[in-house]
Amino acid sequence: xxxxxxxxxxxSASVGDRVTxxxxxSQSISIYLNWYQQKPGKAPKLLIYAASSLQSGVPSRFSGxxxxxxxxxxxxxxxPEDFGTYYCLQSYSPPRSFGQGTKLEIK
Amino acid sequence: xxxxxxxxxxxxxxxxxxxxxxxxxxxxISSYYWSxxxxxxxxxxxxxxxxxxxxxxxxxxxxxxxxxxxxxxSKNQFSLKVTSVTAADTAVYYCAREGARKGDAFDIWGQxxxxxxxx
Numbered sequence: 001x002x003x004x005x006x007x008x009x010x011x012s013a014s015v016g017d018r019v020t021x022x023x024x025x026s027q028s029i030s031i032y033l034n035w036y037q038q039k040p041g042k043a044p045k046l047l048i049y050a051a052s053s054l055q056s057g058v059p060s061r062f063s064g065x066x067x068x069x070x071x072x073x074x075x076x077x078x079x080p081e082d083f084g085t086y087y088c089l090q091s092y093s094p095p096r097s098f099g100q101g102t103k104l105e106i107k
Numbered sequence: 108x109x110x111x112x113x114x115x116x117x118x119x120x121x122x123x124x125x126x127x128x129x130x131x132x133x134x135x136i137s138s139y140y141w142s143x144x145x146x147x148x149x150x151x152x153x154x155x156x157x158x159x160x161x162x163x164x165x166x167x168x169x170x171x172x173x174x175x176x177x178x179x180x181s182k183n184q185f186s187l188k189v190t191s192v193t194a195a196d197t198a199v200y201y202c203a204r205e206g207a208r209k210g211d212a213f214d215i216w217g218q219x220x221x222x223x224x225x226x
Contacts, residue, residue: 034212050210091211
């Protein structure tokens with residue numbers, strides 16, 4: 001089974017900051033890496049799929065990069081509405097596995 | 108557009124079976140994998156398993172012995188059963204679609220349904 005390790009587990013940043021979250025897979029998953037944002041009481045929302053493809057309707061300040069085992073989600077200029085918990089998900093093979101989450105707080 | 112809606116009892120007694128159904132609206136259930144994912148309060152997301160319209164399934168090894176999924180294409184629904192539940196199965200349960208053109212990411216989610224295991 002593929003293990004996903006996400007870091008940091010939490011972070012606090014100011015509006016306008018550049019924020020980076022990383023996810024590492026225990027084996028190569030090509031580009032089968034996806035990023036989600038979850039707000040309290042809501043289902044996760046797909047932001048980035050296939051490592052770097054922006055989901056329709058997601059602001060362009062969100063971007064993803066990486067391949068193989070190391071991946072990054074970047075928010076280029078943090079906005080107040082970007083608070084929440086971010087998860088990575090590998091869709092390379094079953095069982096699917098999520099990172100443990102990164103809780104993002106706006107200072 | 109396609110929407111998913113989970114339904115089922117919100118309270119299940121320990122040792123009994125948890126049963127949930129996900130109804131697909133705004134589109135057909137065909138040609139996709141459909142998954143169940145759960146999230147205990149304050150914790151992360153756990154993939155339970157998935158089913159294809161053929162009935163082919165993949166389950167999380169950690170739950171495999173207790174999980175069964177099924178699909179009813181005539182009703183545009185798929186279902187989850189978890190047997191011998193304990194308090195550790197208390198969680199919000201989500202159904203989701205794997206987007207074949209989205210790197211197999213879960214691109215559409217239900218709103219989630221809270222299931223509590225308690226006597």
